[in-house]
Amino acid sequence: MTPIGPQHYLIVSGLLFSLGLLGVILRRNLLVIYMCLELMLNAANLALVALSHFNGKLDGQIVVFFIITVAAAEVAVGLALIVALYRKRQTAHVEDLTALKL
């Protein structure tokens, strides 16, 4: 068995990103799509932490720290938007949300 190197982590991260993308494309529920977006962000985080570890530098971890903070803010705003949308349209399915105008 080869020792665990950066490529292992990158493969896991790539697969996780693809899973998230697949969810965004296939699922029809707005909230689940949002969760899959979080999954994609996490996959990027994993790649950054792995590269930062195997390069012996901490800058990647700082970037991940920033990404986590921005993601938390983004989740708050996005969920508020979804709730506001639900109040107007009574649905969270993307198939029912085809008009730009409320």
Place this chain on the structure above:
Amino acid sequence: MQDYLFYLFALLTLGCGSMIVLSRNPINSAMFLVLAIASMAGLFVLLHAFFLAAVQVLVYAGAVMVLFLFVIMLLDLKVEQRRRMNTLGIIMGFVSVGTIIAVMLHGVVATPVTPVLEVARHDGATEPLGQLLFSHYVLPFEILSVLLLVAMVGVILLSKKELK
């Protein structure tokens, strides 16, 4: 030992990630997202990023997921009915995802494996991280705090009773 832990956490993360996509009930998806994030925190520990693992569990598995669950309960979402699936969409989705996987795997495999650098291994202490954050990255840090304020004001404005 560490290798087995890596495979365990990687399989757990990928399995929970696929269950997010597959499960019909949004609450199940949210729970699997919690599990995926927690096992990813395990991967962070294996990479000696202890602080980030703690932040991941606190912020993602704690705060963000509580927000998600609150909104799921608030919207009273039913189990997703089987809707007419767009076959073209499914085909295009799998094709694009397969292409991305192929490109990524090719990039990883084609790159010659460089020996892992053993210089300046920082064994995961939080102190150098904080020093770097508050010296070299202090401007992005301050901008981030402004961003959090903006997000807070925006959310309060969005959740008012009538949107104008």
